[in-house]
Amino acid sequence: MTARLPSLNGLRAFEAAARHLSFTQAAAELNVTQTAISHQIKRLEEELGVRLFVRQNRALTLTPEAKDYLPGIRAAFNDMRLATDRLQRKDDGHVLTVSTLASLAAKWLLPRLTAFQEAHPGIDVRITTSSGLVDFQRDNVDAAIRYGRGQWQGVRADWLMADELFPVCSPALLQAGKPLKCPEDLRDHVLLHTSNIYSDDWRLWLTAAGLPTDLSKQPGVTFDLIFVTIQAAIDGIGVAMGRTSYVQDDISKGRLVVPFKIALPTDAGFYLVSPQGRADSPKLSAFRQWLIASAQGKS
Template sequence: MRSLPPLNALQTFEVTARHLSFQQAAEELDVTPTAISHQIKILEDYLGVSLFRRRPRPLTLTEAGNLLYPAVRDSLDRIAAAIAQLQQTPESTTLTVSVTTVFAAKWLVPRLSHFQRTHPDIDLRLQTSNDVVDLGKQTVDLAIRYGRGNYPGLAVCKLMSDVFMPVCSPRLLKGKHSIQKPADLVHHPLLHFEWIHFDTDAPDWKNWFKAAGLETIVPDDGLTFNEESLAIQAAIAGQGVALCSSIHVADDVALGFLVQPLDVSLTGFNYSAVYLENHPKKALILKFVDWLVEMVADELSPTKAKTG
């Protein structure tokens, strides 16, 4: 039988030696510095040697600590690698995807039944959030991000780009003030939603009127929502005109719930699937990414455009 000290004490030693700080080790392990000190003392008592020089500061390793640290570090790395390998076996069928709320509601969710039919072996879980998740923590396997496509340290698969155009209920075109040119919008309420993570080049009403040559119009009035999906629903209800992503309103336009009365548009950003290149679930990730690419290609095909 191997004679080994408590594994908790070894892990605590590795983290403390890596940071050379009880405080930083405590923060990483989510315990108190006192708990760190206690575990180090257990290990030192077991070994009968001092592992750290505590005075004078900063904290340093003793000769014994320098001997033990690489052995413990490498052993824990091998354990972590073995666990990661086990997690990519066929038994690991859960795939967690982070996606923006509006993309999930208006594009992804309506199409997921096709993925479930073609990949019944994958247990797909969606997490909707407009905040950027840290894929390094591996609580999420894959993220569908909206932006300019620059994601350092991640594998990136561009899915699609969009444009922003005014949309409204067909009822607004039959009223007293028809919408035939950009200036006609002054007779209708404008629906806004907040752009939190983008600069002044966001495709909003202010920039749209600038592109339409109507910079004198200040489009600040009207309802403002924190989600684009809510602005889309308000437009469907006939409450005003919204400036929305062509991707997000495609189904509503095809069904006749919305119309795009004007041709002036703004370039949006890109949707991309991003993930860690060496993720233990890469096989599952690539199945979902390949499905996304297939769905996008199908909807952009000439045949789909003619029959849609």
């Protein structure tokens, strides 16, 4: 039996309010009243049977359930926008569609994208998320940011950045009573894991640290998206295996700390991948130049 979908208006209100962390700003974006947003969110929470927001001291925060729910809803709305654009056959000379991993979009690309939009206001960037390889022609995608060794046939692959592996945790975790001064102390902490392509990260790092790899098999928590794993670390649930591109902003802002100085370089990294025939288009060339500079910390 197929589950009944919740109200589309409620989902739109949720996505906008979660993005702004403000009912007022969500209402302004959707051209409705703040009361309407509040009612739509309340109705959506009742339909789902899940609380989505915590309202306190004029601040709005997402519940853990909402943090898990948001990436899928955001991706669905983005897919609908892209599908509508294709249906209406709009002139896409100034529209740049980029596919990337949801985690990289959330933790690295989106916080930097405003700088590109300010530098190139005539280019309309559309971000779509996917974990698999894209068919540039079928999916109407101009470029993709992908993780690997850059050995893909028939495309141009421009190097962006490498990742280092190292444990990260909330500063509060270091003050919670259980020590975390040396890698052996990990035995007394919850380890946070990410499945799929990141499932081996803990074992690789433990090998580099000279620790028994079976430590990674102790009871922990596993997530299917690395940015959810990182958020769990920020929330103090346990210790996560971080990758430079996903945690550098959280470290610089004090939301995460690096308890040990052992980092494991990887032999792969992120590339901007584009079809050979369109790789030198003006909009893609501008984005490539900005993206490479941003990855190198020059923008």
